[in-house]
Amino acid sequence: MSDLTSSEKRKLERLFGMGSGYVLDFSNRTFAEFIEESVRRDIYDARYEHGSGSKANRLRGFWSLESNPIVGKLIGDLIEYGKDLNAFKNDGSLPDECLKIVARLRQANPVADxxxxxxxxxxxxxxxxxxxxxxxxxxxxxxxxxxxxxxxxxxxxxxxxxxxxxxxxxxxxxxxxxxxxxxxxxxxxxxxxxxxxxxxxxxxxxxxxxxxxxxxxxxxxxxxxxxxxxxxxxxxxxxxxxxxxxxxxxxxxxxxxxxxxxxxxxxxxx
Known part of the structure; x- marks a missing residue:
């Protein structure tokens, strides 16, 4: 499981607009396709079911179950996607702060030796x-x-x-x-x-x-x-x-x- 802190989660939720249950502009289908392409995971697998089962809650479930490198890769890809949409134009320094979170998560190597x-x-x-x-x-x-x-x-x-x-x-x-x-x-x-x-x-x-x-x-x-x-x-x-x-x-x-x-x-x- 990842070791995202409460503060880091709050920043990511603000950036991705997760308060309403959504994640950026994804539909259920495009959300599943994006995550499959990014990290080869089925976000609608039962193990990611969290709370109401909304896209935002499934992403929270993903954060709680997957390793730092996997979570870091998906977050990084989501940030790049949001940048392409120009979704963060009013978020000031928040995208850069979240990229620092990505860098920290990716430092954890999936192969110990x-x-x-x-x-x-x-x-x-x-x-x-x-x-x-x-x-x-x-x-x-x-x-x-x-x-x-x-x-x-x-x-x-x-x-x-x-x-x-x-x-x-x-x-x-x-x-x-x-x-x-x-x-x-x-x-x-x-x-x-x-x-x-x-x-x-x-x-x-x-x-x-x-x-x-x-x-x-x-x-x-x-x-x-x-x-x-x-x-x-x-x-x-x-x-x-x-x-x-x-x-x-x-x-x-x-x-x-x-x-x-x-x-x-x-x-x-x-």
Missing amino acids: IDALSATVDERDFETVANHIRDIIEKNEPEAGLDRLHTFIIKFVRTLCAEHGITVARDKPLHSRFGEYVKRLRDSGQLESEMTARILKSAISVLEAFNDVRNNQSLAHDNPILNYDESLLIFNHVASSVRFIQTLEDRRKRAMPNPEPVMTNDDIPF
Whole structure:
């Protein structure tokens, strides 16, 4: 649910003229169409029924149920729509104040561990994919980035295998590569609990399912793409897994003995 304050709600209600039960100049049909296009939600779903069920009350119900990024996107789109109508000509600074509310709401990232999805080696392609993924999440469009997320995780797992001296054929599926990596972690005693090992083993089957999503439900091909909520779940699951693995790898590297320093002429004391 969003964390709009009472003061913020009052400002938005004034801007959109919600006191009468309406929202701007929308009819029931155009209101539903606008929200479907903006955030892919059915505003006439029973869960948004609030008070009298008017458009204004349904928007209030939407604010109480949806996350900050979703609410921020819809409010931002409504403000742009109102500006196009010239609906705010007598509202002074209120539109700008409401845009500040939008900016605050959009700061809340829908993918908690998005920072983990960054290139782990200095490689242009890897960095490009990682940057593209973060741009997509900032726009709150995870369904548009599933193919890029799949490419990212392939590159990430390939790098892990290389660091552990695991040689895998280029055409080996993603889940099989990750399975080799998990086996190496277990065999080398890097995992302290059986539960952690089981969680990572379950991730192998998750990545196998991701292959199907990438091929049949993403923009990698001419597909009907997966819905927003399931796409967001995939992003959060993958990002949290990557975050854990990065932490595990950092711990492993810190535990490795430091190589003996190589003496140069400048190191010889005279």
